[in-house]
Amino acid sequence: MSKSPYQLEIAGENALILYFQQQMAAEISGQVQLASQQIRQALGDDLIDILPSYASILIVFNALQTNHLLVSSKIKNCLQQQANASISSGKLVELPVYYSEESGPDLRLIADTKQISVAEVIQRHQAVIYRVYAIGFAPGFAYLGEVDPILQMPRLSSPRAKVPKGAVAIADRQTAVYPAMSPGGWNLIGLCPSPMFNPDATPAMPVAVGDEVQFVAIDKAEFLRLGGEL
Amino acid sequence: MSSMSNFTVLSAGILSLLQDRGRFGQSELGLTNGGPVDAYSADIANALLDNDSNATLIECSVGGLQLQANCASYIAITGAELSVSINGQDAPMWTTLAISAGDIIELGMVTAGLRAYVAVAQGFNVQPQFTSTATVLREKVGGLNGDKLQAGDTLAVTSVSSCMKRSLATEHRRKFNNTLTLRLIEGYQAKQFIATERQRFYLHPYTVTPQSDRMGYKLKGSAIQCQQQSLLSEGICYGAVQIPPDGQPIVLLNDRQTLGGYPKIGSVLSLDCALLAQASPGTQVYFTPISIEQAHNALCLADVYFKSITQQWTLS
Numbered sequence: 001m002s003k004s005p006y007q008l009e010i011a012g013e014n015a016l017i018l019y020f021q022q023q024m025a026a027e028i029s030g031q032v033q034l035a036s037q038q039i040r041q042a043l044g045d046d047l048i049d050i051l052p053s054y055a056s057i058l059i060v061f062n063a064l065q066t067n068h069l070l071v072s073s074k075i076k077n078c079l080q081q082q083a084n085a086s087i088s089s090g091k092l093v094e095l096p097v098y099y100s101e102e103s104g105p106d107l108r109l110i111a112d113t114k115q116i117s118v119a120e121v122i123q124r125h126q127a128v129i130y131r132v133y134a135i136g137f138a139p140g141f142a143y144l145g146e147v148d149p150i151l152q153m154p155r156l157s158s159p160r161a162k163v164p165k166g167a168v169a170i171a172d173r174q175t176a177v178y179p180a181m182s183p184g185g186w187n188l189i190g191l192c193p194s195p196m197f198n199p200d201a202t203p204a205m206p207v208a209v210g211d212e213v214q215f216v217a218i219d220k221a222e223f224l225r226l227g228g229e230l
Numbered sequence: 231m232s233s234m235s236n237f238t239v240l241s242a243g244i245l246s247l248l249q250d251r252g253r254f255g256q257s258e259l260g261l262t263n264g265g266p267v268d269a270y271s272a273d274i275a276n277a278l279l280d281n282d283s284n285a286t287l288i289e290c291s292v293g294g295l296q297l298q299a300n301c302a303s304y305i306a307i308t309g310a311e312l313s314v315s316i317n318g319q320d321a322p323m324w325t326t327l328a329i330s331a332g333d334i335i336e337l338g339m340v341t342a343g344l345r346a347y348v349a350v351a352q353g354f355n356v357q358p359q360f361t362s363t364a365t366v367l368r369e370k371v372g373g374l375n376g377d378k379l380q381a382g383d384t385l386a387v388t389s390v391s392s393c394m395k396r397s398l399a400t401e402h403r404r405k406f407n408n409t410l411t412l413r414l415i416e417g418y419q420a421k422q423f424i425a426t427e428r429q430r431f432y433l434h435p436y437t438v439t440p441q442s443d444r445m446g447y448k449l450k451g452s453a454i455q456c457q458q459q460s461l462l463s464e465g466i467c468y469g470a471v472q473i474p475p476d477g478q479p480i481v482l483l484n485d486r487q488t489l490g491g492y493p494k495i496g497s498v499l500s501l502d503c504a505l506l507a508q509a510s511p512g513t514q515v516y517f518t519p520i521s522i523e524q525a526h527n528a529l530c531l532a533d534v535y536f537k538s539i540t541q542q543w544t545l546s
Binding site: 009010011012013014015017022023024047048049050051052053054055056057058060063064067068134135136137138139140141143180197199204205208209 | 254255256257258259260261263359360368369370371376415416417418461462463464465466467468469470487488489494496497499500522525526529530533
């Protein structure tokens with residue numbers, strides 16, 4: 001008998017969590033995205049919140065209106081239909097980055113650790129089209145994967161108290177843009193002038209889970225012209 | 231007849247936040263729930279005034295809030311025990327109180343519990359952000375410009391000239407204990423904790439530490455080990471009990487981060503999370519496992535209980 005491709009577990013009094021194969025992979029992320037759309041439709045107003053991530057979906061329902069058994073059976077129905085459905089691909093978003101040792105204090109560290117030039121670090125970071133695997137940690141913080149294995153870097157042993165807004169960063173095989181100033185332990189390689197979270201804009205974020213992101217190098221003048229701050 | 235008017239914040243106290251029931255359906259943007267950490271006390275405050283259950287009220291932590299009314303209205307104060315006065319005269323909690331223009335409403339410091347709720351007839355008029363007025367300081371959303379209340383703030387209200395006067399019977403008011411038993415629904419990575427670790431978790435008391443806030447309550451006690459140390463980041467539901475590598479449980483509350491990668495042994499029943507959020511450092515906490523069916527029953531019973539007490543108010 002083959003192992004079920006998913007597992008449905010209780011998370012809390014009004015929450016279930018659906019696990020797919022536990023790895024960071026575009027194919028699994030596609031399954032997560034598709035199942036999220038189907039579950040959202042199937043649960044209608046019984047659904048309070050739905051939170052897709054790398055390889056799981058947290059489903060929060062109204063426990064005074066339904067219960068975990070009814071919700072479980074609706075979720076399982078969705079997954080049976082999934083085989084026939086196609087995965088819709090998200091949009092491609094280009095994000096400008098001012099890469100430099102001035103805007104990316106860890107560029108030199110990565111280059112030295114990997115024994116490559118700073119220019120090569122910058123070139124390799126732009127060469128990949130990344131997938132948005134998850135959004136969380138802070139509003140607008142998008143987890144992007146996967147970074148070129150050569151650029152893979154562990155988190156800093158001691159997180160910085162203040163990472164600037166727009167910081168483009170690497171941790172393990174992930175990269176991200178800090179949407180606001182916050183503490184953080186990722187390696188900083190540049191600054192992006194585009195806002196990643198604007199509560200007054202619609203949509204509030206340029207990307208959603210399932211979208212693709214490509215970074216494009218800009219120079220300092222262009223960075224400042226686009227509203228970037230050093 | 232009603233018309234627009236306002237209240238002025240004379241003193242904001244230790245931490246006063248505008249809250250409706252919370253922000254839901256926005257977690258895909260990374261936005262957390264917010265909302266009153268003691269939902270029962272907040273719901274009663276609104277119910278005493280016939281407000282919608284989602285009406286915006288003030289959660290005042292530790293106390294010290296002073297407001298001036300600039301119009302006639304009604305208020306109700308519930309939650310943690312503290313002294314309440316109107317123009318220097320003592321006023322009761324858990325009761326509908328009539329307010330006239332110019333009245334000064336003063337909350338003392340808490341003597342039991344941590345958070346009091348101040349509701350006004352028809353709620354404070356606040357522009358929702360992402361479907362909710364709930365203030366989350368870390369995210370700078372909700373409330374007035376995503377911030378806590380400050381002296382000089384003006385809170386828009388609707389002037390109200392009549393309201394049924396009600397009082398909640400003493401037996402239905404919040405009581406505060408030095409020891410809490412939190413009912414836990416096992417879930418998430420519960421199976422990754424071997425039986426002896428689960429036993430250790432249920433047998434030993436944990437103490438509420440000062441590193442406890444609206445985001446989560448960090449507890450200290452017998453360390454729990456998990457087979458699995460970290461996992462791919464995944465959604466964290468309200469009440470989830472996260473066990474970081476040091477083995478000390480953290481109960482995640484209204485302002486928790488939406489995603490996390492630590493193992494979770496299960497989730498505390500919301501009714502008990504509300505009591506935990508009223509607990510100050512030093513409070514002793516025990517966990518006890520319950521089934522998902524028992525949790526469902528408890529929620530339905532609490533709903534019936536709430537409806538029955540709010541339909542049989544004691545007229546004051």
